[in-house]
Amino acid sequence: MATGNVTYYPLLSLLLGLPLLGTAFCLLFRKNAALCRWFTLGATLVALAVAIWCFFLPVDVNGWYLVEDYPWIPQLGARFTLAMDGISLLMVLLTAFLQFVAVLISWHQKKHPALFFALLLLMESGILGVFMATDLLLFYLFWELMLIPMFFLIGVWGHGRRVYAAVKFFLFTLAGSLVMLLAIIGLYLLHGRQTGDYTFALELLKSTDCGSLEIWLFAGFMLGFLVKVPVVPLHTWLPDAHTVAPGAGSLDLAGLLLKTGVFGILRFAFPLFPASAAKSLPFLGVLALTGLFYAGWCAYQQGDVKRLIAYSSVSHLGVIVLGLASGSEIALQGAILLMVCHGLTTGALFALTSMLRRRTGTREMAKLGGMWHEAPVFSWFFLFFALASLGLPGLANFSGEILVFVGTFKTHPWWGALAVVGVVFAAAYTLRMVQGVLWGERPPGRPWPDLTWREGMTLGLLAFFTLWLGLHPATFLEPLQQPVSMLLQGSHLLAQAGGLP
Amino acid sequence: MTGAELQSLLPILILALGATMLLMIGAWWPARRPLMLLGMAIAVATAVTAWQHLPQLPEVAGMFSTGPYARFFTSLWSLLVALTLLLSSRYGEERRFPPGEYTCLVMFAGAGMSLLSSATSLVGVLLGLESFTLVLYILIAIDKQSLRGAEAGLKYLVMGLVATGFLAFGMALIYASCGTLHIPEALQQVGAGGAELRPVGLLGWGMLICAVGFKVSLVPFHLWTPDVYQGVPAPVGALLSTGSKGAVFAVLLTLLSSLATIGQFLIPIVWILAAVSMLVGTLSALRQDNLKRMLAYSSVVHMGYLLNGVLAGGPSGRSAVLFYIVAYAAANLGAFAIITSFAIQGEEAQNYRDLRGLGYLHPRRSSILAFFLLSLAGIPPTGGFLAKFGVFRAAIEADYLVLTLVGVLASLISLYYYLRPVIVLFMSKERAVCLHPGHTTEFAVLALCLTATLVLGIYPEPLLALIHAVLG
Numbered sequence: 022m023a024t025g026n027v028t029y030y031p032l033l034s035l036l037l038g039l040p041l042l043g044t045a046f047c048l049l050f051r052k053n054a055a056l057c058r059w060f061t062l063g064a065t066l067v068a069l070a071v072a073i074w075c076f077f078l079p080v081d082v083n084g085w086y087l088v089e090d091y092p093w094i095p096q097l098g099a100r101f102t103l104a105m106d107g108i109s110l111l112m113v114l115l116t117a118f119l120q121f122v123a124v125l126i127s128w129h130q131k132k133h134p135a136l137f138f139a140l141l142l143l144m145e146s147g148i149l150g151v152f153m154a155t156d157l158l159l160f161y162l163f164w165e166l167m168l169i170p171m172f173f174l175i176g177v178w179g180h181g182r183r184v185y186a187a188v189k190f191f192l193f194t195l196a197g198s199l200v201m202l203l204a205i206i207g208l209y210l211l212h213g214r215q216t217g218d219y220t221f222a223l224e225l226l227k228s229t230d231c232g233s234l235e236i237w238l239f240a241g242f243m244l245g246f247l248v249k250v251p252v253v254p255l256h257t258w259l260p261d262a263h264t265v266a267p268g269a270g271s272l273d274l275a276g277l278l279l280k281t282g283v284f285g286i287l288r289f290a291f292p293l294f295p296a297s298a299a300k301s302l303p304f305l306g307v308l309a310l311t312g313l314f315y316a317g318w319c320a321y322q323q324g325d326v327k328r329l330i331a332y333s334s335v336s337h338l339g340v341i342v343l344g345l346a347s348g349s350e351i352a353l354q355g356a357i358l359l360m361v362c363h364g365l366t367t368g369a370l371f372a373l374t375s376m377l378r379r380r381t382g383t384r385e386m387a388k389l390g391g392m393w394h395e396a397p398v399f400s401w402f403f404l405f406f407a408l409a410s411l412g413l414p415g416l417a418n419f420s421g422e423i424l425v426f427v428g429t430f431k432t433h434p435w436w437g438a439l440a441v442v443g444v445v446f447a448a449a450y451t452l453r454m455v456q457g458v459l460w461g462e463r464p465p466g467r468p469w470p471d472l473t474w475r476e477g478m479t480l481g482l483l484a485f486f487t488l489w490l491g492l493h494p495a496t497f498l499e500p501l502q503q504p505v506s507m508l509l510q511g512s513h514l515l516a517q518a519g520g521l522p
Numbered sequence: 523m524t525g526a527e528l529q530s531l532l533p534i535l536i537l538a539l540g541a542t543m544l545l546m547i548g549a550w551w552p553a554r555r556p557l558m559l560l561g562m563a564i565a566v567a568t569a570v571t572a573w574q575h576l577p578q579l580p581e582v583a584g585m586f587s588t589g590p591y592a593r594f595f596t597s598l599w600s601l602l603v604a605l606t607l608l609l610s611s612r613y614g615e616e617r618r619f620p621p622g623e624y625t626c627l628v629m630f631a632g633a634g635m636s637l638l639s640s641a642t643s644l645v646g647v648l649l650g651l652e653s654f655t656l657v658l659y660i661l662i663a664i665d666k667q668s669l670r671g672a673e674a675g676l677k678y679l680v681m682g683l684v685a686t687g688f689l690a691f692g693m694a695l696i697y698a699s700c701g702t703l704h705i706p707e708a709l710q711q712v713g714a715g716g717a718e719l720r721p722v723g724l725l726g727w728g729m730l731i732c733a734v735g736f737k738v739s740l741v742p743f744h745l746w747t748p749d750v751y752q753g754v755p756a757p758v759g760a761l762l763s764t765g766s767k768g769a770v771f772a773v774l775l776t777l778l779s780s781l782a783t784i785g786q787f788l789i790p791i792v793w794i795l796a797a798v799s800m801l802v803g804t805l806s807a808l809r810q811d812n813l814k815r816m817l818a819y820s821s822v823v824h825m826g827y828l829l830n831g832v833l834a835g836g837p838s839g840r841s842a843v844l845f846y847i848v849a850y851a852a853a854n855l856g857a858f859a860i861i862t863s864f865a866i867q868g869e870e871a872q873n874y875r876d877l878r879g880l881g882y883l884h885p886r887r888s889s890i891l892a893f894f895l896l897s898l899a900g901i902p903p904t905g906g907f908l909a910k911f912g913v914f915r916a917a918i919e920a921d922y923l924v925l926t927l928v929g930v931l932a933s934l935i936s937l938y939y940y941l942r943p944v945i946v947l948f949m950s951k952e953r954a955v956c957l958h959p960g961h962t963t964e965f966a967v968l969a970l971c972l973t974a975t976l977v978l979g980i981y982p983e984p985l986l987a988l989i990h991a992v993l994g
Contacts (some may be wrong), residue, residue, distance in 0.1 A: 030658065057931075093983070095983065096983065096986040133882070168901070177948055188938065199934055210919055
C-alpha cells in the first residue's frame with residue numbers, strides 16, 4: 022500500500038464524518054427547519070474547505086495525496102482504508118462543491134426539510150466514501166450507502182410517478198451491484214487461495230492471477246459500474262429517475278452518481294484486470310459511440326426539458342466512456358476533466374430546470390417560450406450553460422471534449438471522426454431546447470419572476486467555474502497527469518496499434 | 523444426576539427452575555408486570571451465567587454439550603427471552619395474558635431452545651425440540667379472545683405433530699442402522715459405511731431433515747408459516763420467528779457437521795431444499811399485503827440462505843451461519859417489536875393500508891422499521907449485509923456457485939417486497955390514523971435491536987471474534 026503523506030489530521034475521515042455529523046444533527050433537530058438548513062450549509066461548506074485544502078497538499082511518489090488505514094474486520098481481512106490520488110481529488114472537490122450548490126438550490130424545501138437535508142448529507146458521505154475507499158469491502162459498503170438516500174429523495178420528494186422511478190432506480194443499480202459483489206467475493210477467494218492472505222486491499226488484489234476466471238470477474242465489475250454510468254442498453258432507469266427527481270436529486274444524480282460508475286472503472290475494474298480490460302476496449306468504444314448517438318437522438322425527440330437534459334447526460338457520458346476506451350493518455354485525462362465539466366454544466370442546467378418549473382409550473386417545451394424578455398437574467402444563465410453543455414470553446418465541456426477527441430483521433434481515427442459528428446447532435450438538441458424555452462411566443466398566464474439573488478449567486482458560482490475550466494483547465498489537469506499515466510502504463514492499456522505513440 | 527452434571531447444566535437450570543418458581547408465585551400473586559420483569563431479570567442472569575460459567579463436564583448424560591458453542595446459544599436465547607418478556611409487558615397487560623403462565627412459558631421456551639442448541643444426541647434433539655414446541659403451541663394461542671390466534675395455534679400443533687412423527691421415526695431408523703443415538707458416532711458409522719443397514723440409516727437422516735424442514739419452514743414444509751405468523755400475538759411472534767428457527771439451525775449445524783461424509787445422498791436434498799426455499803419464498807412474499815405474512819415468507823427465504831451456509835460448512839460456513847442467526851434475530855425481533863409497539867389493545871397494524879403515510883406520524887419508529895427491513899434485505903450498512911456476505915462467501919468458497927446465484931437472484935427480487943412497506947410508510951399520499959404512541963419498554967427493545975443491527979453492520983469484529991472463539 023502506498024504511504025501517502027503522514028499528516029496528524031485524519032482529513033479523509035473528517036471529510037466522511039462531517040456530512041454524517043450533519044445527518045445526525047438534522048435528525049435530532051428535525052423540528053427546527055431553519056437551524057437544519059444552516060447547519061447543512063455549514064457542513065457542506067466545511068467539507069468543501071477541507072477538499073480545497075487537500076488540493077494544496079504535496080503528492081508522494083505513488084501519486085497519493087493522503088492515505089488513511091485502520092484495522093476494521095480482521096477476520097475477513099477488510100481494513101478501513103481511504104486514499105486520495107489526483108483522480109479522486111477532483112471527484113471529491115466536485116462532490117463537495119455540488120453538494121454545497123444542492124443545499125443552496127433546495128433552500129426553500131418545504132416538505133420535511135430536515136429529513137431532506139439529512140438524506141442529502143448522508144448521500145454526500147456515501148459518494149465521498151466511494152471516491153476514497155481503496156478496500157473493496159469498504160468501497161462496496163459506500164457504494165450501496167449512496168442508494169438509500171437517493172431512493173428516498175426520488176420517492177418522497179419527486180413529482181409524478183416517483184415511486185415507480187425510485188424502485189426502478191434501486192433495482193437496476195442493485196442488480197449491477199450484486200453481480201459486482203459476487204465478483205468481489207470471487208476475486209477475494211482467489212487471492213486468498215493463492216497467497217493464503219485473505220484481503221480486500223486493492224493494491225494487494227492487483228497481483229492476483231485470475232487465470233480463466235479473469236474475464237468473468239471483470240465482467241462482473243463492469244456490469245456493476247456500467248449500469249451506474251449508464252451505457253446505452255442499461256440506461257433506462259436514468260430518464261425516469263431524472264424526470265421525477267427534485268432539483269437537488271437530479272443535480273446529485275447527474276453530477277455525482279453517474280461519475281461514481283466511471284470512477285469505479287478507473288479505480289477498480291481496469292487496474293484489477295488489465296488484460297481483460299485491454300481486450301474489452303473495442304467493445305467499450307462501440308458501446309460509447311452507440312450511447313453517444315442513440316441518447317443524442319432520444320434527447321432530440323423529448324418534449325420535456327428535464328428529460329432532454331437527462332438524455333443529453335447519457336450522451337455526454339458516452340464521450341467520457343469513449344475517452345476511457347481510446348487507450349490514449351490525453352483522451353483519458355480529457356475524459357476525467359469532462360466528468361468535472363459535465364458535473365458543473367449539467368448540474369447547473371438541472372438547477373435551472375427546477376427554477377423554471379417553480380416559476381412556470383411546467384417543463385414541457387410546448388407550453389414554454391419567450392423567457393428571454395420575461396426573465397433576462399435567468400435566460401442569460403440558461404443560454405450560458407446550454408452553450409457550455411454543447412461544447413462551445415472557452416467554456417467547460419469544450420476543454421474536456423477536445424482532449425477526448427484529439428486522443429481518440431491518435432489511436433482510433435474512425436472513432437474520433439464519428440464522435441465529432443456527435444457534437445452536431447449535441448448542438449441540434451441543445452439549440453432546440455434553448456429555442457423552445459427562451460425564444461418564441463410566450464404562452465398566456467401569470468408573469469414569471471426573474472431569479473432571486475440567492476439563485477443568481479449560486480448560478481454565478483457555477484458559471485465562474487465553468488469559465489475557469491474552459492479557459493484554464495490546466496489547474497485541474499495537473500493533478501491528473503501522474504495517476505493517469507500510471508494507470509495506463511501499469512495496466513498496459515495504452516493502445517498497441519494505430520496512430521502515434 | 524450427579525452434582526457435577528447439575529453444575530454443568532447450571533444456566534439452563536436457572537432458567538427452568540426460575541420459570542417454575544414464577545409459575546408458583548403467579549398462582550398467588552398474579553401481578554403481570556412485576557412477574558414479567560422478574561422473569562426478565564432471571565433470563566439476564568442466565569445469560570450472564572452461561573457467559574461466565576465453567577462447567578465441570580464437557581457433556582451431560584451423553585445428550586447435551588456444555589461447551590462454548592452450547593453456552594453461546596444459551597446466552598443468546600436467554601437474552602431473547604428477556605427481550606421478549608420486556609416487549610410483552612404492555613401488550614400482555616392490554617390483552618390480559620395470564621401473568622404467571624405467560625412468563626413461565628416464555629422462559630421454558632428459552633430453556634428448550636438452549637437445550638436443543640446444545641444437543642449432542644438425537645434424544646437431546648427430540649427433548650429440546652419438543653420442549654419448546656410444546657410451549658409454543660400454548661403461547662401462540664395464549665390470547666383467548668383472538669380467533670386468528672386459535673387458528674394459528676391449531677395449525678402449528680398439527681404441523682408440529684407431523685414433524686414430531688417424522689423426527690421420531692427418523693431417529694428409530696438411525697438407531698436401527700447405527701445402534702447409537704449419539705450424533706458424532708452415528709455420523710461416523712453412516713459415513714464410514716460401517717452401518718449394517720446403511721440405506722435405512724440414510725432414510726432416517728432424510729426423515730430427520732424433513733422434520734427440521736417443518737420446524738424452520740423450508741419449502742415445501744412451509745405452508746403453516748404465514749397463517750401462524752399472522753395469527754400469533756406479535757411478542758410471541760418475535761420469539762417464534764427468531765429463536766425457534768435459530769435454535770433448530772444451531773443443532774442442524776451439529777447434525778450436518780460432517781455432511782461431506784454422509785455424502786452423495788443428503789447433499790442434493792439439502793441443496794434442493796435451499797434453492798426451492800429461496801425461490802418459492804421470494805416469489806410468494808412478492809404478493810403479500812400484510813406485514814406479518816411478508817415476514818413469514820421472508821423468513822422462509824432467510825432459512826434458505828442459512829441452509830446455504832450449512833451446506834458450505836467448514837470454518838467460514840459455520841461462522842457465517844452463527845453470524846447470520848444473530849443478525850437475523852436482531853432485525854426480525856426489531857420488526858416484530860415495531861408491530862407490537864404500534865398495537866392498540868392487541869389490534870396490530872399488519873396490513874399495508876394501515877401503515878400508509880405513517881412515516882410522518884411516527885417518524886422514529888417508521889424509519890427504524892425501514893432500517894430493519896433493509897437489514898433483512900441485506901443492504902449495507904446493516905448487519906444483514908455482512909451476514910449475507912458471509913453466507914455467499916462461504917458458499918462460493920465451497921463451490922456452490924449455482925446456489926449462490928439463486929441466492930443473489932432471490933435477494934435482488936426480495937428488495938421489492940422489503941421496499942413495499944417502506945414505500946407505504948413514506949411515499950403514499952393518504953394518511954392512516956395514528957397508532958399507539960409506544961411504551962418505554964418497547965422503545966428499550968427497539969433501541970437494543972437497532973444498535974445491534976447497526977453495530978453488526980459497521981463494526982462486526984467483536985461478534986466475529988466471539989464466534990471464532992466459540993467454534994474453536
